[in-house]
Amino acid sequence: AQSVTQLDSQVPVFEEAPVELRCNYSSSVSVYLFWYVQYPNQGLQLLLKYLSGSTLVKSINGFEAEFNKSQTSFHLRKPSVHISDTAEYFCAVAGTASKLTFGTGTRLQVTL
Amino acid sequence: DVKVTQSSRYLVKRTGEKVFLECVQDMDHENMFWYRQDPGLGLRLIYFSYDVKMKEKGDIPEGYSVSREKKERFSLILESASTNQTSMYLCASIRAGSSYEQYFGPGTRLTVT
Numbered sequence: 490a491q492s493v494t495q496l497d498s499q500v501p502v503f504e505e506a507p508v509e510l511r512c513n514y515s516s517s518v519s520v521y522l523f524w525y526v527q528y529p530n531q532g533l534q535l536l537l538k539y540l541s542g543s544t545l546v547k548s549i550n551g552f553e554a555e556f557n558k559s560q561t562s563f564h565l566r567k568p569s570v571h572i573s574d575t576a577e578y579f580c581a582v583a584g585t586a587s588k589l590t591f592g593t594g595t596r597l598q599v600t601l
Numbered sequence: 602d603v604k605v606t607q608s609s610r611y612l613v614k615r616t617g618e619k620v621f622l623e624c625v626q627d628m629d630h631e632n633m634f635w636y637r638q639d640p641g642l643g644l645r646l647i648y649f650s651y652d653v654k655m656k657e658k659g660d661i662p663e664g665y666s667v668s669r670e671k672k673e674r675f676s677l678i679l680e681s682a683s684t685n686q687t688s689m690y691l692c693a694s695i696r697a698g699s700s701y702e703q704y705f706g707p708g709t710r711l712t713v714t
Binding site: 495498521525530531532533534535538540579583587589591593594 | 605632634636641642643644645646649651657659691693695697698699701702703705706707708
């Protein structure tokens with residue numbers, strides 16, 4: 490069985506500050522990990538994913554996440570956030586039959 | 602671009618009504634999913650389908666049923682809506698055997714009064 494824990498339900502941060510959103514997982518199958526983002530009043534969009542290879546994966550808008558097998562973590566980081574990054578972020582782990590198990594989400598609130 | 606559409610963005614229904622939520626995808630994806638999203642609970646899988654007329658229960662199927670008569674369309678049915686089914690409902694699709702990237706619709710916010 491798969492499970493995902495996102496310890497922080499809300500993360501307030503000032504614009505241009507760094508941010509880390511934490512994600513820990515457990516999985517009984519091969520580990521494929523994802524971060525999805527949900528902007529207000531929209532569906533979810535894939536932000537980045539780890540399937541294999543390099544443990545550091547990056548998105549086109551400056552986010553990155555590192556797969557750490559020993560700590561069973563896949564934390565999301567950005568060195569300098571922008572107001573437009575305000576959204577809810579979901580970590581997910583893949584299971585069988587293309588299914589995903591999602592965490593409870595972290596709401597990132599960026600202010601001036 | 603993959604497009605997943607849902608029939609309504611907002612829906613208000615009365616307790617006891619039968620409710621249909623429709624989802625359509627235009628990329629010939631085999632697998633389709635219905636989730637509900639609630640604050641503090643994240644996304645929870647209600648049902649999924651990996652082929653026409655095929656369905657499997659997810660984590661919270663009670664009070665719901667689904668229908669998949671055509672490959673592109675996956676319907677979620679609330680047989681007798683209750684207030685505890687007030688939620689955001691999200692549909693997603695994915696090509697079978699692909700790298701697990703699910704494509705989501707914009708969601709339907711259902712209120713049952």
